[in-house]
Amino acid sequence: PERPSRQPPAAQGLFCAAYWLTPLNPAGWRIVLLGFDGLAAGAVLGLLGSTRRPLSYFALYFWNPLLLFETYLHGHPDLAAAALVVTAAFFLVRRHRIFAAAALALAAGVSLWPLLLAPFLVLGAPGNRRAKVLALLVCAAVATLWLVSYRVNWLDPAAGGWFAGSETTAFATGAFWAIQRACRHVLAAGMLPISGDLLGWGVVVGILLLGSLLLAGLRPASARSLCLRLGWWIMLMLLLSPAASCWHYLAVIPLAAIVPRWGFLCWTLLLPLGYLPPEILADRQGWSWLLHVPVWLLLVGELVRSYRNSTDRQTAVSLGDPGALG
DSSP states (O other): OOSSOOOOOHHHHHHHHHHHTTTTTHHHHHHHHHHOOOOOHHHHHHHHHHHTTOGGGGHHHHHHHHHHHIIISEEEEEEEEHHHHHHHHHHTTTTTTHHHHHHHHHHHHHGGGGGGGGGGHHHHHHOOOHHHHHHHHHHHHHHHHHHHGGGGSSSGGGGTTTGGGGHHOTTTTTHHHHHHHHHHHHTTOOOOHHHHHHHHHEEEEEEEHHHHHHTTTOOOOHHHHHHHHHHHHHHHHHHSSOOOOOGGGGGGGHHHHOOHHHHHHHHHGGGGGGSSOOTOOOOOHHHHHHHHHHHHHHHHHHHHHHHHHHHHHHHHHHTTTGGGOO
């Protein structure tokens, strides 16, 4: 009772709803998660229709074994954040920015990372400037409410707060580990009067915010390209975070059904290795590199291929090839 919850406020509200449905019975929590599962399914189907993709792609979401295992057996709340993010993408495609902002802000109340997707509300797509400003205000107002009520957990790993993952995870990613080491070397040289862990988190958040601004500002912001950029950003977040686990990966699965990419899907096969016996996983950093290097290679390869395709299309258009617009 003396330890604050490590879950953000909206997630705590969902736990209260589950208790109201079935007190002290996990069935109520599964009902709550089922509601978000249905919300995500509706958004995925709507985005598949907007991208004119075969509805058979829906199976990549609906039948994903990790989603079923981590949600309905282990009961992780991450599906709620994933459902709200893909719902925000659906509203952005339909140009309902206020609804998209509300969905993104609610997602931040379940897990804080969707806050860094705020640039997608205003950049990279035509729209009324007043609607963009209002969308940002709605997102900022709700996010401020979450952050103020969650302030007790910001910098206290001993309380089980948000930053505790960097100390407790069995799969601290190679990228995060390398950033932390580099920050400690900088601090050892006496350049900055702050802790190495805090500087490391600042570097990671700075990279993610810059990535969000760059990806959100690209054009054209079609339904397909929007989902692709959101997927790239979330994968970058997971690769840079200290605690990329099976349940964190749920945020990518709805987007992977709309824009199937090996870089988005391969963790369905790799992350379950984390359930191997502890004696096999004794070399934490070795397993970390095994889990993350293939994904880095796939994502970089897909980014390069996407850039080349975009350049070739622009060249064809400039030469007067009408087929390049299709």
